[in-house]
Amino acid sequence: MTYFREFKALGYFSKTTGNRGELIMQVSDPVSSFFDNAAFLFVELDTFRVPFEVAELEERGDGRYKILLVDVDADEASKLCGKNTYIHLTDYPDEQPKQVDDDLVGFILSNSFGGFSGEILEVTDLKHYLLARVQGEGKEVLIPLHPNLIRRVDPEKRIIVIDIPEGLTEL
Numbered sequence: 001m002t003y004f005r006e007f008k009a010l011g012y013f014s015k016t017t018g019n020r021g022e023l024i025m026q027v028s029d030p031v032s033s034f035f036d037n038a039a040f041l042f043v044e045l046d047t048f049r050v051p052f053e054v055a056e057l058e059e060r061g062d063g064r065y066k067i068l069l070v071d072v073d074a075d076e077a078s079k080l081c082g083k084n085t086y087i088h089l090t091d092y093p094d095e096q097p098k099q100v101d102d103d104l105v106g107f108i109l110s111n112s113f114g115g116f117s118g119e120i121l122e123v124t125d126l127k128h129y130l131l132a133r134v135q136g137e138g139k140e141v142l143i144p145l146h147p148n149l150i151r152r153v154d155p156e157k158r159i160i161v162i163d164i165p166e167g168l169t170e171l
Contacts, residue, residue, distance in 0.1 A: 007042060007049060007086040007087065007088060008086060008087050009028075009084065009085075009086055010025065010027045010028075010041075010085045010086055010087060011025055011026045011027035011028055011063070011084070011085055012025070012026055012082060012083060012084050012085060013025050013026075013043075013077075013080045013081050013082065013083055013085065014026045014064075014081065014082075015081055016074065016077045016078050016081060017066060018074075019074055020068060020073075020074065021068060021069070021072045021073045021074045021075075021076065021077040022056075022066055022067065022068045022077065023066070023067050023068075023069070023077050023080060023081070024060070024064055024065070024066055024067075025041075025064070025065045025066075025067050025085055026063060026064055027063045027064075027065065027085075028063065039053060039054060040052060040053055040054065040087075040088065041054050041067065041069070041085055041086075041087065042085065042086040042087065042088065043080060043083050043084070043085055043086075044083055044084040044085075044086070045083065049086055052069040052070070052072065053069065053070035053071075054067060054068075054069060054070070055068045055069060055070045056068040104120050104123045104130075104132065104145075104160070105120055105121065105122065105123065106119065106120065106158060107119070107120045107158045107159065107160050108120075108158060108159045108160070109132060109134050109136070109143060109160050109162060110159060110160070110161050110162070111161075111162065111163070111164040111169075112151045112161050112162060112163050112164075113163065113164070115164075115169070116136055116137060116141075116164060116169040117136055117137075118134040118135050118136015118137065118141070119134065119135050119136065120132045120133070120134055120160075121133045121134065121135050121140070123145070129144050129145060129146040129147070130144070130145040130146075131143070131144055131145065132144075132145050136169075137169070139169075141168065141169050143162065143164060143168065143169075145160070145162070149162050149163045149164070149165075150162050150163075151163060
């Protein structure tokens with residue numbers, strides 16, 4: 001079982017252009033290669049990420065793209081200005097979290113506050129931190145292996161002592 005975030009933030013629609021409903025999307029990380037695979041762009045509307053089919057795309061430079069969305073006219077496009085944009089990670093395989101080597105599999109993960117202790121079964125790299133799937137106390141739980149939470153690592157005894165956030169092992 002692999003766990004991952006579903007979306008990658010791209011940027012936002014900065015303004016409209018033309019009279020067909022084209023939008024200028026400003027991105028923080030130029031990722032034009034994702035459009036080779038992505039047919040849809042997700043726009044955050046009222047806390048939901050709504051898919052829009054991409055009809056046309058033109059790179060403008062400086063992290064700007066001119067985009068025409070299917071069935072979005074000039075009036076509807078103006079309502080999208082300022083909205084955040086995303087792609088689904090299945091359309092951008094380079095951003096998928098990667099399962100890391102098995103160096104930590106088999107280590108015992110122990111809560112520094114006492115209580116939960118278990119064996120690491122799998123570790124997934126979520127880019128900003130590692131996520132461990134741990135079997136302990138009759139259940140499997142996901143524990144973030146963020147550097148700010150790790151208190152001690154003993155490679156000889158194969159133990160990691162970590163500050164597990166309260167309530168995380170009860171989910």
